[in-house]
Amino acid sequence: MNNKRILGLFNDFDQASAAIRELRGADLPHLDWNEVTIKSPIEHPDVESLLGVRSIPIRKYTLLGALLGGGLGFLGIATAQGNFFQQLKGGKPIIPFPPDFVLTYEMFILGGVYITVLGFLISAGLPTRMKSDLYNVAVSGDQIGVMVKSNAHCVDAVRGIFERHHVLSIQEEVVK
Amino acid sequence: MNSVTQAKDKDIREDLSWSQINRDVLASLERPRATYWVLFALAFAVFLVGLGCEAYQYDTGLGVSGMNNPDVWGLYIATFIFWIGMSHSGTLLSAILHIIHADWRKPIYRFAEAMTTFSLMTAGLFVAVHLGRLWEIYYALPYPNERWTWPNFQSPLLWDAMAIFTYLSSSILFLYVGAIPDFAICRDYATGWRKTFYGKLALGWMGTDRQWRNFRVSYLVIACFLIPLAVSVHSIVASDFAMSQQPGWHITSFPPYFVAGALYSGCAAIITLFIILRHVFRFEEYMTLPILDKTARLTFAIAMVWTYLNCIEYATVWYGDSEVAKETLMQRATGPYSVYWWAMNFLGSVLPFTLIFKKVRANLSAMMVISLLLNLGMWLERWMIVTPTFSHGYYPWTWNHSFFPSLVQWGIVFGSFGWFGMLFMLFCKLVPSVSMYEVKEMVFHRKLARLHASQA
Amino acid sequence: MSLDATLNDWTKLRQTHPLPGSHPDLKWAMAIDLDACTGCNACVVACYAENNLPVVGKEKFAAGQAMHWMRIERYWNEADENAPEQGAQFLPMMCQQCEAAPCETVCPVGATNHTNDGLNSQVYNRCIGSRYCSANCPYKVRYFNWYNYPEQVKAWPEPLPMQLNPDLTVRTKGVMEKCTFCVQRLTDAKNNARTEGRPIRDGEVTTACAQACPTSAITFGNLSDAHSQVAQKWRLQRVELDKDKQLKDIDGSHPGLRGYRIFEDLRPYPSVMYLERVRDTQA
Numbered sequence: 029m030n031n032k033r034i035l036g037l038f039n040d041f042d043q044a045s046a047a048i049r050e051l052r053g054a055d056l057p058h059l060d061w062n063e064v065t066i067k068s069p070i071e072h073p074d075v076e077s078l079l080g081v082r083s084i085p086i087r088k089y090t091l092l093g094a095l096l097g098g099g100l101g102f103l104g105i106a107t108a109q110g111n112f113f114q115q116l117k118g119g120k121p122i123i124p125f126p127p128d129f130v131l132t133y134e135m136f137i138l139g140g141v142y143i144t145v146l147g148f149l150i151s152a153g154l155p156t157r158m159k160s161d162l163y164n165v166a167v168s169g170d171q172i173g174v175m176v177k178s179n180a181h182c183v184d185a186v187r188g189i190f191e192r193h194h195v196l197s198i199q200e201e202v203v204k
Numbered sequence: 205m206n207s208v209t210q211a212k213d214k215d216i217r218e219d220l221s222w223s224q225i226n227r228d229v230l231a232s233l234e235r236p237r238a239t240y241w242v243l244f245a246l247a248f249a250v251f252l253v254g255l256g257c258e259a260y261q262y263d264t265g266l267g268v269s270g271m272n273n274p275d276v277w278g279l280y281i282a283t284f285i286f287w288i289g290m291s292h293s294g295t296l297l298s299a300i301l302h303i304i305h306a307d308w309r310k311p312i313y314r315f316a317e318a319m320t321t322f323s324l325m326t327a328g329l330f331v332a333v334h335l336g337r338l339w340e341i342y343y344a345l346p347y348p349n350e351r352w353t354w355p356n357f358q359s360p361l362l363w364d365a366m367a368i369f370t371y372l373s374s375s376i377l378f379l380y381v382g383a384i385p386d387f388a389i390c391r392d393y394a395t396g397w398r399k400t401f402y403g404k405l406a407l408g409w410m411g412t413d414r415q416w417r418n419f420r421v422s423y424l425v426i427a428c429f430l431i432p433l434a435v436s437v438h439s440i441v442a443s444d445f446a447m448s449q450q451p452g453w454h455i456t457s458f459p460p461y462f463v464a465g466a467l468y469s470g471c472a473a474i475i476t477l478f479i480i481l482r483h484v485f486r487f488e489e490y491m492t493l494p495i496l497d498k499t500a501r502l503t504f505a506i507a508m509v510w511t512y513l514n515c516i517e518y519a520t521v522w523y524g525d526s527e528v529a530k531e532t533l534m535q536r537a538t539g540p541y542s543v544y545w546w547a548m549n550f551l552g553s554v555l556p557f558t559l560i561f562k563k564v565r566a567n568l569s570a571m572m573v574i575s576l577l578l579n580l581g582m583w584l585e586r587w588m589i590v591t592p593t594f595s596h597g598y599y600p601w602t603w604n605h606s607f608f609p610s611l612v613q614w615g616i617v618f619g620s621f622g623w624f625g626m627l628f629m630l631f632c633k634l635v636p637s638v639s640m641y642e643v644k645e646m647v648f649h650r651k652l653a654r655l656h657a658s659q660a
Numbered sequence: 661m662s663l664d665a666t667l668n669d670w671t672k673l674r675q676t677h678p679l680p681g682s683h684p685d686l687k688w689a690m691a692i693d694l695d696a697c698t699g700c701n702a703c704v705v706a707c708y709a710e711n712n713l714p715v716v717g718k719e720k721f722a723a724g725q726a727m728h729w730m731r732i733e734r735y736w737n738e739a740d741e742n743a744p745e746q747g748a749q750f751l752p753m754m755c756q757q758c759e760a761a762p763c764e765t766v767c768p769v770g771a772t773n774h775t776n777d778g779l780n781s782q783v784y785n786r787c788i789g790s791r792y793c794s795a796n797c798p799y800k801v802r803y804f805n806w807y808n809y810p811e812q813v814k815a816w817p818e819p820l821p822m823q824l825n826p827d828l829t830v831r832t833k834g835v836m837e838k839c840t841f842c843v844q845r846l847t848d849a850k851n852n853a854r855t856e857g858r859p860i861r862d863g864e865v866t867t868a869c870a871q872a873c874p875t876s877a878i879t880f881g882n883l884s885d886a887h888s889q890v891a892q893k894w895r896l897q898r899v900e901l902d903k904d905k906q907l908k909d910i911d912g913s914h915p916g917l918r919g920y921r922i923f924e925d926l927r928p929y930p931s932v933m934y935l936e937r938v939r940d941t942q943a
Contacts, residue, residue: 069222069389070645071416079413086421103663108346108354110666110673116774117358119677119760119929123666127358130440131366137433138370141426145377148422152415154384155407163410165392168385170222170644173411265833266789267806272724274800276791336789336804336834343769343788353786356770361792365768448796449762449926598798598923601733601753605724 030063032183035162035199036190037171041068044172045075047193051176052078054189058182067163067173089147090140097139102132162199171196177203215308215494218651222644225490229638230393232485236633247625254619257612258333266336270610274602275594277334279613281444282587283620284330286469287323288368288441289462289582293470294320294375295434298382299427307649308498310642311490314386315481316474317379318635322627324372326620331365333616360443367437374433378426384409384419385641438463445589452532452593457520461513468510468552469582471503475575477628479568481637490638493566500565503578507556514553514585528598535596536588540606545588551581677774678759678902678929686850686860687778687901688841689883689931690870691893691919692752695938696877699750704730706872707754709823710842712830714815716807725806729839730754730869749937752869752878754839755780755801756922756930759901763793763802771836777850778883778931779841789834798923801838808833841880842867862888883931894919899933 038044044066051064061080068075076082109123116122149155167173176186183200190198261268271278294317301309332338344355344365355362388409391402409415439459446458455461478499482491521529536545555577558564565571596603631637666673707713707730716726733751761780764772771786772793794802809815810830816823824830827844831837849865862881870878881890883901894900897919898907904927908917918936 066413067411068413068416069385069411070641070648071420073417073420076413076417082414082417084417084421086418086425090425104346105357107662107666109357110669111352111662112354112770114669114673115770116677116764117356117770117772118762118765118774120358120765121676122673123670124358127363130363130436130443131357133436134363134367134370134433134440137429137436138374140429141370141374141377141433144422144425144429145381148381148418149407152418154409154415156410158408158410161410167411168389168392169226264812265805265807267720267723267725270723271806273726273794273803275724276794276804334790336791336836337787338834340788343786353770356765356767358765359768359770359792360766361768361790444792448766448792449798450795594795597800598926599800600735601731602800607724 030058030060030178031203032180033162033175033177033201033203034183034186034190035067035164035173035175036186036195037164037166037173037197038193038195039171041072041075041172043193043195044068044174045078047174047189047195048075048078050189050193051186054185056178056182056185058179059176060178063177065175067167067175069168069170069172085151086144086147089150090144093143093146094136094140096143098132098136101135101139102128105131162201164197164199166197213494214650215492215498216311216643216646216650217489218647218654220489220643220647222647225640225643225647226389226393228487228489229636229640229643230390232487232637233390233633240629240633244626244629247622247629250622251619251626252622254616254622257615257619261333261612261616262338268610268612270608270613272605272607274597274599274605275591275607277590277594278607279587279609279617280330280334282590283583283617284327284334285441285462285586285589286583287327287330287620287624288438289466289469289586290473290579291320291323291327291371291375291470292434292438292463292466293323293474294318294379295430296467296470297474298378299430299434302424302427303431307646308495310646311487311492311638312474312478312495312499313642314379314383314635314639315477315632315637316470317375317382318628318631318637319470319473319477320375321372321379322624322631324368324375325627326624327368328372329620329623330616360440360447363440364444367433367440371433371437374426374430378430380405381419381426382423382639383635385411386636386639389640390636434466435463438466450593450597451526451529452521452536452596453589454529455517455520457513457517461510461517464506464510464513465582465585468503468506469579471499471506472575472578472582475499475503475571476579479572479575481632483568485632485637487638490643496568496571497562497565500559500571503575504556504559507552507559507578511553511556514549532593532596536592539592539596541588541592541595544584545592548581548584548588551577552585555581680902682902683776683778683884685884686776687883687931688757688846689778689881689890689894689901689933690841690867691879691890691933691935693877693879693935694749694751695918695935696875697750697752697873698875699732699734699748700874701732702872702874703752703869703878704728704732706868707839710825710868711840712824712828714809714813716809716813716815720807727803727805727809727837729801729803729837731801751934753799753801753922754869754932755841756799756928756932757839757841758928758930760927760929762796762798762926762928766792766796768792777846779843779846780838781843782836782838782840784829784831784835784837787835789836791836793836798926798928802836803838805831805833805835805837859885893935894933897933897935901931902929904929 064079105128106123114122162175297309297313297316332341335341346354384406387402387406391399391406394402442458442462445453478491481487521533558574595607713727731753733753735749737747757780764774768790769786769788771783773781775781791804807813845865849860853860862885867880870880879890879893881888883891885891897917899919904924907914919933921930921933
């Protein structure tokens with residue numbers, strides 16, 4: 029049933045957020061707020077918060093990556109030192125803590141950074157095919173887009189709200 | 205606050221339109237004119253000099269570098285540390301200033317981050333060049349093999365390898381992830397092969413709130429990791445010296461001293477590239493004089509930190525118990541390398557005082573010359589750490605060995621600048637050297653702040 | 661598998677070195693009597709012959725790129741002109757085979773390690789030539805192959821290759837090398853002793869330098885064998901392997917002691933003991 033998409037482009041964040049507020053107030057019956065997105069050239073946390081509370085799971089990935097990196101790093105290095113013919117060097121213990129600490133620290137950071145990037149790509153849904161979504165190059169310029177995916181009746185109401193808030197252009201498409 | 209402020213005192217004009225920002229920066233990516241190709245050819249020629257010297261050295265043996273017993277390390281290690289040091293600029297500007305919300309970094313951090321990446325790649329060249337058996341460099345990597353041989357994890361040189369690998373890959377990821385929204389802009393305005401190229405790089409970025417939300421947090425988290433990483437990388441490089449027992453090296457303040465020196469040379473290099481890019485791409489609206497002013501003041505502050513750590517090293521040796529360390533220090537000041545040592549101290553500690561004067565900070569030619577001289581001072585510092593200790597170490601039999609790098613060493617050092625230049629020039633034409641979306645944010649927030657200030 | 665092994669041996673893997681009793685059977689050491697040394701350089705030549713060292717020529721020697729694993733250092737005391745040797749003092753210096761060698765920890769690929777019989781080993785095949793070991797050596801007794809001596813510099817023109825010792829390699833460029841206490845001879849002696857089911861006898865094997873010395877200034881042997889000549893000399897001089905300050909230097913109460921080790925306060929625990937020249941201080 030939710031087979032129509034509408035993208036309205038606004039001049040600035042104020043007009044876009046006013047449109048979203050009216051959309052909230054209108055309390056449309058078939059509108060799933062998860063299907064409302066903002067497309068903008070820069071971030072704006074306040075306006076994004078109008079869409080509701082949405083989770084950012086990045087930090088969980090970071091923690092996992094850092095712990096894995098540090099843990100596996102230490103285990104790998106210590107077992108390597110304990111098994112490479114157990115070579116004595118310079119009077120120091122065969123598994124010395126200062127070098128192992130330095131390397132564990134580096135691997136901790138390596139794991140943290142790599143898994144965070146992975147987490148970013150997964151959480152942001154990148155890479156994605158642009159053909160599967162409505163987009164306008166003005167979004168990378170200076171216009172703010174508000175996109176709603178819903179049924180035909182809802183989309184008509186949304187169009188009306190957009191027009192009341194000085195929308196610059198509207199794009200619609202039917203989703204297959 | 206006086207609402208009527210001179211345009212030249214502001215870091216950026218708040219009424220810059222976003223589409224103009226796009227236009228100005230994308231103009232820098234256009235097909236290059238003849239001057240670009242001439243300069244690129246020049247950088248390539250310089251690189252070829254280095255390559256030729258290395259080919260000769262590879263074929264004949266390291267003896268052609270003029271090194272001997274006890275002078276087993278020369279300009280290769282010194283320049284390696286110099287390039288690693290220069291790489292700290294990007295982290296300083298991108299990560300540290302980001303965390304403290306200093307938004308004047310926004311127009312300039314992109315090329316600083318690129319400088320980080322290319323400095324690290326140039327430093328990697330020196331690791332290769334300095335080895336006696338370069339074709340077996342992979343022995344230093346922990347790869348599984350049927351003999352179960354692993355590298356020596358106790359060696360500071362190996363920590364270098366791990367740390368620099370981590371730093372290089374994290375820097376590249378940070379640079380790339382931070383540029384995704386800009387690649388989207390490039391994709392939207394490009395045609396032909398460029399459109400496909402930027403399209404692939406942008407990963408389908410559409411600026412949705414979901415993408416921005418996750419982007420914001422990821423960027424901050426990676427910046428938080430990058431700062432301790434940068435500090436630890438250069439501390440590890442310092443450990444190459446501090447963890448040995450040679451006089452003049454075995455000094456506990458070496459790790460922070462090296463990190464301070466790295467931030468110092470990174471800042472000076474930022475000023476140099478700032479002035480070049482501002483002129484070449486006509487980025488006067490973005491790389492403004494107030495931002496240069498702030499960068500210069502930051503450089504001065506770091507110069508003072510470096511001066512302190514430098515002088516404290518001399519003081520601790522002077523008041524310490526080790527006769528040999530004291531002799532080594534005196535030999536640096538009065539021996540065969542004294543000219544370079546005094547030059548390093550002058551350029552590193554006295555010259556930055558010119559940055560106190562606003563007239564100097566606002567004069568682009570003066571800043572260009574000063575920033576190059578500051579970096580020369582920092583290069584000399586690295587050399588003065590490496591070689592004088594060999595010329596006056598513990599063992600008397602090794603004294604009175606004079607060591608001067610041969611032309612082969614100078615050639616390779618020279619060539620590395622050509623390599624860096626080539627990489628940087630490629631970057632300038634393929635990646636927007638000013639971060640468009642961040643400049644838009646900067647303009648947006650300042651406009652908002654000005655609006656609130658005038659309403660209050 | 662390897663994790664189990666690591667956990668089982670954990671105590672052993674955390675021990676530092678040297679500990680008393682860490683070489684119960686075999687510990688190679690040397691004692692060099694500087695009073696007997698005449699500076700004749702026979703030991704240097706013997707080392708060149710035994711270990712396939714290239715003669716680098718006048719220019720490279722002056723440039724400091726010589727390859728002499730054993731070097732005779734000359735120190736001049738100009739005030740001593742009336743003494744027969746005109747104020748010259750000679751010090752034969754080679755790798756001290758330190759028990760806590762500063763060179764071992766810093767090699768990035770692990771080309772230098774400590775063996776069970778107390779030698780500092782140098783593995784030519786593993787060396788990638790970073791030269792950190794030489795940078796960290798306080799004695800600067802490590803020598804780097806700055807050129808390709810066998811093939812490019814042609815250090816052994818025909819028929820000299822027939823003189824080369826087949827028991828060890830000829831090193832190419834880019835590799836670090838140093839005195840090994842003639843490890844090829846030691847390995848041979850150990851093999852013979854093991855075949856015959858007996859310990860190594862004192863005097864059965866010696867280094868090329870000790871063999872060539874006309875005044876027997878160099879004594880080489882097994883420090884763990886209480887009856888060997890070298891162990892007796894160390895004991896006589898009250899020098900102990902795992903201490904960083906010996907009786908001679910603690911106070912002046914033993915003026916007759918002549919034995920010392922070089923750079924002991926840096927704590928590399930070298931295996932070579934030098935015996936001071938006897939000085940006639942009353943004359």
